[in-house]
Amino acid sequence: xxxxxxxxATLVQPVGSPLSLECTVEGTSNPNLYWxxxxxxxxxxxxxxxxxIGQISSEVPQNLSAxxxxxxxxxxxxxxxxxSDSGFYLCAWRAQGIMKYEQYFGPGxxxxxx
Amino acid sequence: GDSVTQMEGPVTLSEExxxxxxxxxxxxGYPSLFWYVQYPGEGLQLLLKATKxxxxxxxxxxxxxxxxxxxSFHLEKGSVQVSDSAVYFCAAGAxxxxxxxxxxxxxSVIP
Numbered sequence: 407x408x409x410x411x412x413x414x415a416t417l418v419q420p421v422g423s424p425l426s427l428e429c430t431v432e433g434t435s436n437p438n439l440y441w442x443x444x445x446x447x448x449x450x451x452x453x454x455x456x457x458x459i460g461q462i463s464s465e466v467p468q469n470l471s472a473x474x475x476x477x478x479x480x481x482x483x484x485x486x487x488x489x490s491d492s493g494f495y496l497c498a499w500r501a502q503g504i505m506k507y508e509q510y511f512g513p514g515x516x517x518x519x520x
Numbered sequence: 521g522d523s524v525t526q527m528e529g530p531v532t533l534s535e536e537x538x539x540x541x542x543x544x545x546x547x548x549g550y551p552s553l554f555w556y557v558q559y560p561g562e563g564l565q566l567l568l569k570a571t572k573x574x575x576x577x578x579x580x581x582x583x584x585x586x587x588x589x590x591x592s593f594h595l596e597k598g599s600v601q602v603s604d605s606a607v608y609f610c611a612a613g614a615x616x617x618x619x620x621x622x623x624x625x626x627x628s629v630i631p
Binding site: 412438448452455463496498500505508510511513516 | 564614624
């Protein structure tokens with residue numbers, strides 16, 4: 407069966423510091439991978455998605471970036487955090503294939519920028 | 521583009537009450553439809569899905585029927601429990617790499 411991991415689970419970082427969040431998927435090959443953010447009490451905002459190694463699509467231009475160095479690894483980064491980067495960050499995967507739209511989510515990372 | 525509209529809530533119900541959360545969609549093509557549930561502090565879990573008209577998805581006592589004529593996928597449960605307190609998201613997927621999510625409906629069930 408497939409499993410998705412995210413770490414760290416929680417993070418408190420000062421404004422202006424760098425960020426690296428990691429997501430890995432087990433039990434599947436060549437998944438589509440996604441990064442979402444949830445601000446407090448709000449819905450999901452898609453940040454990035456990737457259909458393969460080194461292929462990143464950005465949905466929201468901002469001070470965040472994403473990379474996919476390996477098939478089942480997805481990393482979210484920032485060089486300098488802003489207060490507005492606080493939120494709950496969710497990674498998700500989806501199987502490749504026609505009519506396979508469902509996404510499966512990780513447990514999330516709670517980021518607080520102080 | 522595609523869009524999903526769901527009642528925003530919050531919804532507060534007594535234990536054993538009947539639950540309906542409305543969801544309607546607009547999409548090009550023939551979307552697959554989903555309900556996700558998010559418990560406090562956790563990621564989203566796929567609750568149920570339907571891929572064609574008149575399909576009924578069901579799981580853990582929850583049901584939703586794909587109604588193409590009304591472009592709706594309403595979530596129902598006959599008797600809610602305190603443990604059902606969560607945020608529920610409706611989503612649609614068709615022809616792209618992305619899912620379109622509704623804004624979520626917070627459900628609180630009181631004993």
